[in-house]
Amino acid sequence: MVRTPGRTGAAVAATAAAATVLGVGHLVAALVDPNASPFYVLGATVIDHTPKWLKDNAIRWFGTNDKLALAITMAVVMVLAAALIGQLARRSPALGAGILAGLGVAVAVLALLRPSATPGFAIPSLVGAVAGAAALWLLFRAPADHPSGEGPARRTFLLAVAGVAAGAAAAGAAGRFLGSRLRDITADRAAFVLPPVADPAPPVLPEMDLPVSGLTRFVTPADEFYRIDTALQLPALTRAQWRLRIHGMVDRELELDFEDLRARPAVAATITLTCVSNEVGGDLAGTATWTGYRLTDLLADAGPSSEADMILSRSVDGFTAGTPLDAVLGNPDALLAVAMNGAALPVAHGYPARMVVPGLYGYVSATKWVVDLEVTRFDRARAYWTERGWAPRAPIKTASRIDVPAAFATLPAGPVTVAGVAWAQGRGITGVEVQVDDGPWRPATLATAYSLDTWRQWTWIWDAPPGTHTLRVRAVDGTGAVQTEARVTPFPDGATGRHNRVVTVR
């Protein structure tokens, strides 16, 4: 008599075997390349192929937790797939093992398709596939080898499943631990010394950074700075490993290392960075003082062709951005940045080097972990988000935001401080106006402007009467243009519309 596990048992056993593929793969990847872990390969592939509507909604629903939401969704899908494989394995252990191995091989192929892949990228998934298939085959064969009776066979099976699950978890945890040990760049980052700055950024004066509680601070601390990228796992690049290649339509190809940078004059600039996915009133914008090297100088050394009109910058993880060449050549504040607010870039913000270009949304300009600049043309090259339908050129649109009072706040009648920030990088902010309900637009008081490329704080004192009221804000940019009230979505080149807040006054 040949006994097979029940449906539930089969589902659990196959899930343990599938976890073995991922766990063992993760462990092997710690030794090969962390980005070759089957788990990250699957996640990164999903991210790169997520349709636009889903990506927009994911950011709207989950904000910066979008990666956690992805991991949970993937886990659910994997458990369901494994449960299915388990049902097949009840009929034929060899078939089940074959399917699991086949899926592992498919992930190995996806690994080879990653933009940063080396041939070794296939190894973790292949080793994981062998281990997972072997575990599945053993689990489903085991009950048949014990035809002696319900009790012992069932117990043996359950013990074996638990053993496989524990082994998978241990391998995954070991991979995590080893990976973080082998790629620990904390020490490298801590040893970073800020280069002497030949041309410092002007100081931020007290009248540019008003002491209003709840108002966005002028300079955003690095640990509060919004983070947007496609990296499930942060690249870990030491300064010694880092190289920047400048090539394409240039007279001379260049390859720079960190030592070469050190020999050049460093400059600093305070710039407000903004994400194209920022909704009206959203917080995907931040200001920092970036220290680094002028991109225009680096490019001048390579000698860009007059036919070229784009710089395609590439990250070590394969992300690309297409930046108009003239936005960089004409702008001394367009930087290859190595520091943020006086300290090495945080790993999440591009350590050891990233791009910062004033006036352009991040997806066309702010490549983190940048290792390659190709001088090219917009009609020859397409960057990561442009391939996914976003605009090839994306100057930042005028925006204003109410920070205080908070949404749906209840306030005492009488004088209320309304305050916020407004930005129109490249053009500057020359006015901000506030409207209560359908009343007239009233001019707010502007903080002293720092530069055209940074946001500007504003305040307005409102003599608040009792009732429920809607506060609305609009900005005027340096060209005299009033911020439009037309509501458009972030796709394909940035949201517009006016921010409002509803408050209750008692």
Ligand SMILES: Nc1nc2c(c(=O)[nH]1)N[C@H]1C(S)=C(S)[C@@H](COP(=O)(O)O)O[C@H]1N2
């Ligand atoms: N390597 C890499 N760089 C990247 C991205 C990315 O996905 N990968 N995203 C860009 C986008 S969309 C934005 S808005 C900025 C955000 O920079 P921050 O995370 O430092 O705020 O980084 C840009 N640089």
Ligand SMILES: [Mo]
């Ligand atoms: Mo972005």
